Amino acid sequence: MSLLDPLREQIGKISDRTRLLPVFRWGNVTSIEPLAVTLDADEAPTVGLSKLVAVMPGDRVLVLLWNRRAIILGTAGGPPSGTVTVSVTEGRWVTRGSTQHMAEVIASALPTPPSGYVLSVSMCDTSGRWAFVGVKSASAKILTIMDVANSKPTTTQTYTIAWQLVRSPGSTPRMSATSFETNEIDTLVETHETALN
DSSP: OOTTHHHHHHHHHHHHHHHTSOEEEEEEEEETTTTEEEETTOSSOEESOEESSOOOTTOEEEEEEETTEEEEEEETTSSOEEEEEEEEOGGGOEEETTTEEEEEEEOTTSOOOOTTEEEEEEEEEOTTSEEEEEEEETTTTEEEEEEESSSOOOSOEEEEEEEEEEEOTTOOOBSOTTSOBTHHHHHHHHHHHHHHO
């Protein structure tokens, strides 16, 4: 028996305890199907992740690595969002009533909402016109624009539209069908903290 054996034993115990602790790492989403994230300082992407939020390719995400699981906890800056610019040519307008002029446009730059999320849109820039926007079909990326004016637009109109992916009303915060519910994370953390003490 060496004088260093007790020290090696203590270092081994500390090492075993630290393996039980969760690790948080930042990374970038590289694909959605299958969901893959390249963590900072890693060359290869991590696949088989669960997620608590909607993500898009290129999103900066915080990932919890724990108990052989990888879970996307959130995105930097909140849920995925952005803007898209669409143009409506003169012949696309249909008049309803005397002041409502409607047009449908395909905004191919919009994301397709993942399960449990909806696409929320709002008008950012209307080039000085009074206009509103709504989603006719999120999967087909079709928007309905209503321009309110005394006369139908006679030139091509350009609109900047803000979009954001938001959780569907009534959807429960689940990570995935094969994983565990969000509130179970607290229970697992408490269990591991008790085991460490």
